[in-house]
Amino acid sequence: MLDVQGLTVKFPSRHGDFTAIEDVSIRVAPGEIHGLVGESGAGKSTIGAAIIGLLQPPGYVAAGTMTLGDTDLRKLTPDQAHEMRGDRISMIFQDPQTSLNPLMTIEDQLIETIQAHFDVSTSKARKRAVDLLEEIGIKDAASRIGAYPHQFSGGMRQRVVIALALCTDPELIIADEPTTALDVAVQSQVLDLIRRLADTRGIGFILITHDIGVIAQITDNVTVLRGGRVMETGPTAQVLGAPDHPYTRALMAAVPRLDRKLDRFLVPADDAPVVPDARGVDAEAWLLDGVQEGGLGLQVRDLTVRFAGTRTSLFRKPEPYVALDDVSLHVRPGSVMGLVGESGSGKSTLAKAISGLISPASGTMQLGDTDLPYGKARGRAHPSRRLIQMVFQDPYSSLNARHRIGDILAEPLALYGLETDKARRRALAIGMLELVEMDPGVIDRYPHQFSGGQRQRIAVARALLARPRFLICDEPTSALDVSIQAQVLNLLKDLQAKFNLTILFISHNLAVVRQMADDVAVLQSGRLVETKTSEPFFQAPDAEYSQTLLSLTPAMPY
Amino acid sequence: MLARFWDSDAVWAFRHSPAAIVAFIVAVLILGGALFAPWLAQSNPYDLTTFSLIDGLLPPVWEEGSDRRFLLGTDDQGRDMVSAILFGARLSLLIGLMAMLIATVLGVGLGLAAGYYGGRFDAIVMRIADVQLALPAILTALLIDGIARGLLPPSSHENLRIVVLTLAIALSLWVNFARTARASTFVERNKEYVQAAMIMGQHPLRVMFWHILPNILGPLLVIMTVDLASAILLEATLSFLGIGLPADSPSLGTLIRIGMQFLLSGEWWILWVPTLFLVALVVSINILGDFLRDVFNPRLR
DSSP: OEEEEEEEEEEEETTEEEEEEEEEEEEEOTTOEEEEEOOTTSSHHHHHHHHHTOOOTTOEEEEEEEEETTEEGGGOOHHHHHHHHHHTEEEEOSOTTTSSOTTSOHHHHHHHHHHHHSOOOHHHHHHHHHHHHHHTTOTTHHHHTTSOGGGSOHHHHHHHHHHHHHTTOOSEEEEESTTTTSOHHHHHHHHHHHHHHHHHHOOEEEEEESOHHHHHHHOSEEEEEETTEEEEEEEHHHHHHSOOSHHHHHHHHHSOOSSSOOSSOOOOGGGOOOOOOHHHHHHHHHHHHHTTTOOOOEEEEEEEEEEOOOOOOSSSOOOOEEEEEEEEEEEOTTOEEEEEOOTTSSHHHHHHHHHTSSOOSEEEEEETTEEOOOGGGSOTTOTHHHHEEEEOSOTTTSSOTTSOHHHHHHHHHHHTTSOOOHHHHHHHHHHHHHHTTOOGGGGGSOGGGSOHHHHHHHHHHHHHTTOOSEEEEESTTTTSOHHHHHHHHHHHHHHHHHHTOEEEEEOSOHHHHHHHOSEEEEEETTEEEEEEEHHHHHHSOSSHHHHHHHHHSOOOOO | OHHHHHHSHHHHHHHTOHHHHHHHHHHHHHHHHHHTHHHHOSSOTTOGGGOOGGGTTOOOTTSTTOOTTOTTOBOTTOOBHHHHHHHHHHHHHHHHHHHHHHHHHHHHHHHHHHHHHOHHHHHHHHHHHHHHHHSOHHHHHHHHHHHHHHHSOGGGHHHHHHHHHHHHHHHHHHHHHHHHHHHHHHHHHTSHHHHHHHHTTOOHHHIIIIIIGGGGHHHHHHHHHHHHHHHHHHHHHHHHTTSSOOTTSOOHHHHHHHHHTTTTTTOTHHHHHHHHHHHHHHHHHHHHHHHHHHHHOGGGO
């Protein structure tokens, strides 16, 4: 059905043409789900955009053929291409928040799309819209169709987006990261729906994703991309199960396994760890000097956090929103506690309460033997300001873009008065860079010159230079590619072992938590559902919710 | 270092934007002319003893009946237009720059604090800003002028005209800076690098000025250029209406006011020459401001 041969896409720039896609060939048969997998910058989305004819200018197709059935996609005039989009090829985007118009009801959006392609009356279009919603599993569609997008949940919205793509009976649907913004429970429903549509309607899908679990779960064939080139292509079971290409093998080795715990991830040899020289050894000794007693445990008792709700009346106080409800948690000294839960379950709220960014309503927090005062009541000079450090999710915003790496790293040293000598601070910063396996020569660069993984290493280095006893890692790898994630997780494991750190490791990814944690705590809408030692938890969780979470996470059968 | 500067994206964009280059040249010429006015101008327009009424109302050199000593003609007092404009631009630019800088310091400081602390402080600052926006600059100028006259001895009034004018303009411009700084601070405040600084227990002033301020400089720079143009125009407006500088130490606005009297009597150059000069100055600054906005705002690229 779809046949792409030798596709090459270029982007002209002031330094000559940049080749984003080179010689990529893909075939998709009716009813086939074809996965495009690769890390960021691999050109996955660019291929989708080239097929549907919506390349971001100034990008252009430099070579290759693209045919859909008998139609040569490259020979279409802009008007014909516009006709074909939606009619024969549809697209599903990542974020259902932004791909629906918030000011139009679902009904209006569906009817508008149907009438744009078929000359039918509004009542017939409405009938068709209701049928479509029923088909994709929205119950009671006839009455809910008048709702606005914000009245639907994220998963429901993504279903509506799929219904919009189905309006015109397309032959091919390009789904660009359709489940990345969704929680696992919703993700598995949406993936089931895509599989069903491919089977019953014979629609060909191109599924673009960075998540190998998703690829393993529903695709028939897969193409592995790197730097705009095809590394390997073939039936999913063969490519993932017995990869030919070294890159695919490395990629598979880096995927965190849900079914067993690995001591370390195997990372490709070209990323061999930098052996620390004298400066690294010096920094290590300095850090060990400060944390010789090891990490401190954290005891949280009956912690409740409330946020102000939306005001409904001028005269009544708004009902508070309970973000954390009576949470009690014990993180053992020198251990890693994995905190899991879906979005909105209160994971980050707990981290913020512990670090003093927000004030809880009630409950106690103890670090070692000292009580932690609430939020603003915790003074700037309180010892826990240094003892508790945090590594954030987004390495692109957690480092100040206007400061040099050396200044960023030296900041905790100066702030906490750990080292008064400026030259000594710089030497320690250099040594620390070595400890996180980075080239010390980069000390005078700015953060934008680094990749996400390197920035996350810098963020870890900054946290450690405060000589913390308790480290909070809030989704430290969820913004990273899988191979980079493996390296950063390896690094965190090594540092934890070396300095005997206590870590609260927050993640929505159960497979990652299995690799990292000694204990696991599960949060569900602000309540602690279960706390258990890691290995028994993953073999047999007690709470029903934990069992559901585990069963919904895409398992890697290969 | 110089080669890297020449090769940076901002300079590259500049080299490929003819409008920005022309505007830059015009702005530099005017700025240079104003800066070096005492050496460039052939006469001192503030010194009444140097001109003679016999030279009054001479047209520019390309018109009939002109005098080669006065390139762009003279006004009714026999004042050389070139010298008057150079010295006028000097005053206009001085007041504009000072007002813009005062407005920047005031607005950015208040805006940063409002965005950082939020809540009641934010509400109070922004309501004051709203009130300020409801007062026309001319009223602010009259108010400050009135207060200054009431408080200070009469002998110092004339010397204070420039200060009063500058403060009045600064007061009507700071709101732009405060609003922009506050909005950008709101965005930056929730970024993780700021949270990291807060968790570490850094002093709020350090978080504001060391961490946040460098990250919101881009939009502020753009406002600074645009508001420099506004400040110069405001000064011209106030002087034109008679609240600004007096006729014996003319700024561009004062020169335009004087020129108005001759608009219908045939001596067009007395009005048109300073007006066109002011337009060229303001337009070139605005083009440069737009160019900076495009370079600093990746969303528009």
